[in-house]
């Protein structure tokens with residue numbers, strides 16, 4: 001037994017090596033970490049071990065422990081999954097302009113609900129209302145926490161205690177807890193389903209209209225498509241039906257976009273401007289999907305209905321703070337210059353990145369990755385099919401390129417685990433016995449190379 005050879009806590013605290021943990025983490029946390037390291041060393045000795053760490057070594061172990069524990073799981077990572085707007089990885093990346101605006105609003109007071117011209121109380125929507133109206137052609141606009149909140153609030157405002165008519169083909173589940181029938185119930189609206197899964201006709205909607213109808217709801221099916229023998233009533237006709245009966249049409253676009261994506265080499269998605277022009281009385285869409293901003297939900301449309309939404313007490317519970325509002329305003333302003341949008345908005349830049357450029361990057365990086373992994377692995381450049389993600393154009397993939405790693409036994413799962421443990425985790429996809437890294441979203445190549453260097457020497 002060499003228990004008595006273990007250093008005391010005070011001896012460890014007195015070493016030069018303890019100054020770094022003391023400086024970075026403070027006395028209480030450092031003492032606690034040293035205590036834990038010593039307890040483990042004692043247990044190892046009692047179990048028959050014979051290494052006694054000296055005070056310097058204990059201090060170093062305590063530092064490692066503290067650094068590991070203080071590392072945030074929200075630290076930046078490399079999204080090499082091939083899904084650009086990955087909900088689990090935080091969706092859109094903000095433009096530098098939006099980050100700067102958010103940062104400026106964080107540490108100082110701003111005129112959030114204060115009118116600088118008159119010196120009187122202002123409204124928080126004032127900062128984005130005019131911009132959103134300009135970009136969508138809507139009369140009025142408001143912004144809330146996310147699109148789920150926008151749909152909830154719009155439904156509650158238009159159809160609380162009344163009927164909300166929706167096609168059975170559009171009763172979607174977006175993932176997580178967003179299922180249209182559940183949102184309806186929470187909004188206090190009675191769900192009236194019409195038509196069938198694949199076919200809904202104008203007469204189905206007309207037959208369901210009663211004095212109890214509060215709204216007709218149209219929902220972008222986002223993450224799935226109904227194909228084959230199908231019939232859908234398009235928004236312009238649905239607007240006519242709704243208005244004929246004196247009820248509003250609410251169109252939940254989901255992702256929605258402010259620009260024609262086909263000008264950026266992507267398939268078309270309905271734009272918010274089109275949805276407004278098609279006669280919807282309110283349109284809802286997300287801020288952090290194709291729009292490329294922070295998490296937010298927009299409600300745009302008729303002035304009287306947006307005013308009713310704003311009077312709803314629920315609005316207060318769903319509003320956004322100054323930081324996000326600043327980022328939203330800066331993001332929307334980028335849309336005023338469509339020619340440079342694809343360079344300035346990271347989401348659009350990533351979505352429109354040409355395959356040849358990604359492939360060239362894969363060729364550059366293949367030897368570096370192979371060298372970092374060593375003999376047990378083979379690395380090759382491979383074709384990939386990226387996805388937009390977040391329910392936008394679910395069946396359309398974007399031709400891309402990446403690196404495919406093969407290895408024997410369970411080595412691939414181990415490698416994926418090691419990648420996730422890096423200071424900047426690398427997240428790929430295991431597919432057909434390979435770990436695939438789709439490089440479409442790799443922006444900082446130098447950081448990627450530096451991170452690979454953290455892997456243990458092969």
Ligand SMILES: *Cc1c(COP(=O)(O)O)cnc(C)c1O
Pocket residue numbers: 146147148149151174178219220221222223252253254255285286287288296297390391
């Ligand atoms: C994504 C989506 C939502 C939810 O939007 P969030 O911004 O994730 O809250 C609602 N409706 C549709 C049709 C969607 O695609």
